[in-house]
Amino acid sequence: MSKPVVLLACDFSARFKALLAERYTLIGPLARSAADALPPGAEQAAALITKGGLPTDAALLAALPGLGIISFFGTGYEGVDLTAAAAQGVTVTHSPGANAASVADFAMGLVLASARQIVAADRFVREGRWGGNSLVSMPAVPGLTGTRLGLYGYGAIGEKVAARAAAFDMEIAYHSRSPKAGVPYLYKDSPLALADWADIFVVAVRADASNRHTVNRALLAALGPQGHVINVARGSMVDSEALAEALEQGTIAGAALDVVDGEPQVPDCLLKAPNLILTPHIAYASTSARDAQEDRVLANLVAFFAGQPVPNPVPV
Template sequence: MTIEILQTGPLLASCEKALAERYTVHKLHEQAAPSAWLRENGARIRAHAGSGVQADLMDALPNLEIIASFGVGYDNIDTRAAKARNIRVTNTPDVLNDAVAELTIGLMISLARRIPQSDQFVRQGKWPNANFGLFSELTGKTVGILGLGRIGKEIASRAQAMKMRVVYHGRSAQPSVPYVYYDNLEDMARDADWLVIIAPGGKGTEKIVSRKVLEALGPKGAIVNVARGTLIDEAAMVELLQNGGLGGAALDVFENEPSVPEALFSLDNVVLSPHQGSATNQTRDAMGALLVANLEKHFAGEPLISAVV
């Protein structure tokens, strides 16, 4: 008897192909009446592939054994409810570290040198009549990293290659890393030229980058967010970018994405990206392969590769 699994949204084509080769896959997002389908078929589902699973869906899947999430972040899965129901949860860490770290440095250089704006300057035919201007560089600057986990460490090593000084803030100091630890985020922001956010999302970190932190970063400081939009007080950030209280922002994520505050569109001290942190073919293929591998391990009764719960 084949194992029946559920998707509630589309996944990468290579991942969907691998799932279909191994399991009977049901796609709830393609059902005309999802609630009715769950009532009739939910008891047959043993696994969920994807993300965005809350307690109400778990209740509709009484025999659910595992949620294999596509992505390293799992703040959109109710892990407490999963644990209470003895449902395993996995994610796809490590395989996306390099891609996110590369984009982070790319965003920093783009903001420092105004690369998107200079591209438009040339395309709009302005170069023959004016010089574009002088901006900044990363060399010699201090970058404060909020969240020195797997990806944070990759960003740190690349920042050092750019001749930057690296400091960090997290829940606790890591004695094995060669960077200065700050136990107070506001203090780190005050001492840094750049603040890079790569901490997990969720209630525990919501608006951790407060107005006070942004003001401490100041009119010559810049913020980079490649984590979750909810970590920043977005309204305060927009206001400070507009009035000069904050020097610049390079943002790959937003509080209510794909909705982006329109006020950001007209600002020259901002670089915007549509949540592209892991968006490379090789990384997304690796993420899909890890999702499938976790399911295979579970149904073979073997230890999970990347268990969250």
Template sequence: MNEAAGVPVHILQTTPLLPIADALLKDRFTVHRLWEQEDAARYLEEIGPGIRGIATTHQFGAVNRILDQLPNARIISSFGVGYEHIDAEDAARRGIVVTNTPDVLDDDVADLALALTLATLRQIPQADRHVRSGRWLSGPYPLTPTLRGRTVGILGMGRIGKAIARRFEGFGVDIAYHARHRQDGLGYAYHDSAVALAAASDLLVVIVPGGAATRHLVDMQVLNALGPQGVLINVARGSVMDEAALVEALEEGRILAAGLDVYQDEPNVPARLLAMDQLVLLPHVGSATVHTRNAMARLVADNLLSWFGGKGPLTPVPESRAVLEGMTHSNLIK
């Protein structure tokens, strides 16, 4: 039945989700699929007042631009751990809770960060091309850099940052980090800025959230501090990186190499990056496994099911605390 608590609940789905989420939402709610509408603006005018929840992804972009047309929406359930496409503070002022999908993607993103690091240092894609092109017949592949003897700096020490650090521990390397605050109980060296961390590191792994607060956090000053033998790995957001500075640093030999999973204008990658062979470039696949993406999609649906079941959100973002304070079981879904 398309009911929750005995009352029909209308959900706006802005973009496609995986079948597991589609099935859960369809089973419990009346779902309005915005991307299928020829005239989305007119459609929102018609159904907007009846919408009480939103399921969305970063592909839709800024959800807040349509909230004026959804006056009775009370929850935005977003696919992904990053939610910079949502102004969560504005949503809170409107009385709307925002949820994301943390934890379930930590391991796969951390695995990918480690894999990208090794692929970049040992030049695995380049060596593969060496074999496929027949160049091995003319001589061995050149010697490569290594992880041995490097200090790994982790820029960002949230859940995923910690998972990345645990994986690097197994390689016997020194680990350092920078985060907004020093964290008790971590046995890693703390540095009070991104520049200081880069100066102390030979390998910099970027895993901070996106958004205005971290835009171009990794700039030329950070890259210069990393140095000519330094390697950059970005599995965070493209906005965190000053991409023009990175291109210049790589072309001028200010850093040695980079492994990138994210870009400023995805899926458009600058031609100058594509032309460089000291890079490993991935198409934003940090969490892109069947297991993890299904878990993320399920959590999008489960947040909505829990909310409209009167149990509150499962994974609210910090900005939503003010909305939740003082709410009782009886008014959670109003």
């Protein structure tokens, strides 16, 4: 019996491709996640493996008539047209929680890097500016103890960021669709109210059409001149022009983005903005998290092709 054909929308690790190749015939990765970028033989694909930020629209689905399952590497699945997938009878899965610890670690790293100006301090030393006999070479900034950290999103990642922030003796509040039972932190009823309360605003919410550019001029103004924005969710959550303007004008003190709207292209306004740390969407990319996500994708595929319920379905 021939192996089922699996289409890769993007490239993955050698480990994952080797595991997949034991069970499936692999095609891809695609140059673009689009119907007109499909390679020969793609129409035979029974499965598509992709990631949340890539488009999986109705046209792409229609060009894959044999498709039975879409499996997302990672928690997010905002790129898929769920209505079209349901109409075509395609099962959609993801890998929730597998990277939560890795992303939370990175988020706290960005909090420290931005609030304590670690990257700027490194640059200060490398530029030969460390001299004189001043007690402090660079201007002092607030420490984390007692600083207010606002979490926009309190899922698996938000919960772990809160635990890490608590270890730094930070005050914590959060906003989600509704208050979470048993959570000991202050709940704010809107992102704007959360920003008005917070010193550091961490974006850790699932992206969808309803929360695009939540971090806008009004929210940044509410955060204020001592505030920092940290984004480890999706680039679409932050209005890039508004953020660059806020940094240039001193509306906020700093920001750190692991994700950018339209990535991997980064708008010039962000590249030129002061007090901004940029990283290339790597918060999830520890080896342990990567392996866990790959294993979760593989488990969904194995169950699907065995005719069993998939362990991590996305409701369609």
